[in-house]
Amino acid sequence: MSDKDHSSADDRTLVQSAQKGDMGAFEELVARHRDKIYARAFSMMRNEEEAIDLSQEAWVKGWQRLHQFQGESSFGTWMTRIVINLCLDQLRKQKRQRTESIEAMDEESGGVERQMPVITINPTAGLERNELRQRIDKALSQLSYEHRTVMVLHEFEEMEYKEIAKTMGCSIGTVMSRLFYARRKMAALLQDLRKQNT
Amino acid sequence: MDHEKQLKLQSFLDEELSEAEAREVASWLAKDQEATLLLAELRNTRAAIAPFEAGIRLPEAREFYWSKIEREIERLEKPAPAKEKTSWLAAWRKILVPASAVAALVIAALITIGPPASPGQETESSYSDTGAFTYRDYDAHATLVWLSYPEENDLADAGPIDKVQ
Numbered sequence: 185m186s187d188k189d190h191s192s193a194d195d196r197t198l199v200q201s202a203q204k205g206d207m208g209a210f211e212e213l214v215a216r217h218r219d220k221i222y223a224r225a226f227s228m229m230r231n232e233e234e235a236i237d238l239s240q241e242a243w244v245k246g247w248q249r250l251h252q253f254q255g256e257s258s259f260g261t262w263m264t265r266i267v268i269n270l271c272l273d274q275l276r277k278q279k280r281q282r283t284e285s286i287e288a289m290d291e292e293s294g295g296v297e298r299q300m301p302v303i304t305i306n307p308t309a310g311l312e313r314n315e316l317r318q319r320i321d322k323a324l325s326q327l328s329y330e331h332r333t334v335m336v337l338h339e340f341e342e343m344e345y346k347e348i349a350k351t352m353g354c355s356i357g358t359v360m361s362r363l364f365y366a367r368r369k370m371a372a373l374l375q376d377l378r379k380q381n382t
Numbered sequence: 383m384d385h386e387k388q389l390k391l392q393s394f395l396d397e398e399l400s401e402a403e404a405r406e407v408a409s410w411l412a413k414d415q416e417a418t419l420l421l422a423e424l425r426n427t428r429a430a431i432a433p434f435e436a437g438i439r440l441p442e443a444r445e446f447y448w449s450k451i452e453r454e455i456e457r458l459e460k461p462a463p464a465k466e467k468t469s470w471l472a473a474w475r476k477i478l479v480p481a482s483a484v485a486a487l488v489i490a491a492l493i494t495i496g497p498p499a500s501p502g503q504e505t506e507s508s509y510s511d512t513g514a515f516t517y518r519d520y521d522a523h524a525t526l527v528w529l530s531y532p533e534e535n536d537l538a539d540a541g542p543i544d545k546v547q
Contacts, residue, residue, distance in 0.1 A: 223438035302419045371427045
């Protein structure tokens with residue numbers, strides 16, 4: 185398949201060619217989905233260099249496991265699952281090495297989000313897209329890795345609670361509590377950022 | 383509002399409830415303003431972060447990014463190199479092993495034939511089938527055990543020791 189054929193072919197055709205060893209077809213798949221895979225890694229890792237490394241590792245694994253892809257999901261979804269698992273492994277490794285902050289322990293013990301006052305004004309109303317993205321970026325960085333991961337898996341990967349529980353190795357109840365905490369914390373952080381800028 | 387109700391509201395938002403449970407929450411929401419406000423907050427947050435990743439771009443050029451992936455794939459798929467020729471250390475070992483075996487024999491012979499033990503001393507020497515040689519001086523409470531170097535073939539099969547596998 186020529187380069188021109190690659191660029192006009194759909195994902196399914198490219199995958200089939202890549203499964204037969206066509207590296208050019210795989211390169212086209214990488215080009216098409218690289219932003220999405222990198223974005224997922226960055227959302228989880230919050231570090232550009234780590235996200236680049238892990239996304240590349242995901243692509244290498246994707247090539248090695250291409251024969252396992254049967255088309256039950258889209259190729260992009262299949263690849264994001266690979267990068268998510270790599271990020272989770274890396275985060276677990278880092279957690280074992282890192283001493284837990286007091287804030288993180290407070291998050292884990294739970295409770296504070298249940299008493300937080302409800303934020304009635306939409307803190308993101310009237311914001312331009314770039315400004316909103318910056319604020320969300322800043323707020324996401326302030327969540328612990330467990331809460332951020334649950335949020336990423338639910339909001340971006342659109343996983344159900346039980347799927348998240350299986351991926352993270354925790355109970356559905358824990359997923360629900362962490363997601364609830366993460367959402368309430370995000371709302372409060374976005375509200376604070378709005379107040380700082382007005 | 384207790385925590386269980388708060389989580390139920392969230393599950394309602396995320397469409398994780400059964401139809402019956404969802405109807406129950408909907409009728410509760412119609413009567414409870416606090417619940418309605420909390421649901422609105424959760425909904426706003428979800429809507430705010432949903433498009434976050436769409437704006438993220440990989441900060442590397444296509445060719446550069448791909449070149450690293452391609453290089454790694456090729457490295458992993460490269461066949462393992464053929465066994466290297468014997469290193470200089472392995473070559474030396476061919477000379478050293480028999481030389482040390484001969485030296486052990488000479489020492490054993492000298493000790494066996496050597497000057498008689500002085501009064502009050504006893505000695506014992508032996509050379510076992512394993513190639514170990516034992517010398518005991520009971521008076522001095524000393525025992526010397528000489529272990530000959532393993533056979534050349536054992537080491538050759540294990541490969542050169544200066545190369546990490």
